[in-house]
Amino acid sequence: MLITKILSKNHIKNYAILILPCVRFFKLIVDKFPDYVSKEDLNFLNEISLKTQSFVSLGVKPEEIKEISDMNLIDWVLYLDTNVIYSLLSLHSHPENEACIALIKLIKDNPEIIKN
Numbered sequence: 001m002l003i004t005k006i007l008s009k010n011h012i013k014n015y016a017i018l019i020l021p022c023v024r025f026f027k028l029i030v031d032k033f034p035d036y037v038s039k040e041d042l043n044f045l046n047e048i049s050l051k052t053q054s055f056v057s058l059g060v061k062p063e064e065i066k067e068i069s070d071m072n073l074i075d076w077v078l079y080l081d082t083n084v085i086y087s088l089l090s091l092h093s094h095p096e097n098e099a100c101i102a103l104i105k106l107i108k109d110n111p112e113i114i115k116n
Helices: 002-007 009-036 039-057 062-069 082-088 097-109
Strands: none
Touching: 082 097
C-alpha cells in the first residue's frame, strides 16, 4: 500500500536527509539576508510589509477588491485620528506619512466625486 510506503522508516529517513538540510540552508539565508542588502532595500521591504499588513487587517479578500472598486460608494465620513493629523502636519516620523498625504491629495484632486 502507498500509505505503508510513505510511513516506512526508510521514507522518513530519506525525507530527513533531503529536506532538513534545505530547511537549515533557507533559515541561514533568511538570517544573513540583512547583511547583504542595502538599508534602502530593507526600508522598502519594511514598507511593503506594513502596507500588506494594513491591507490584510481590513479583512478584504484580494478577489473582492475588483468588485468593491467598481461600486459607487457614497456618503462616507472619514474620521482622522491624531496619528493622521501628526503625519499631515509633519509632526512625527511614521511609515504611513506618505499614505496620509496621498489620501488628502486624492480628496483634493477629485472634488467631482469626493465631497469635502
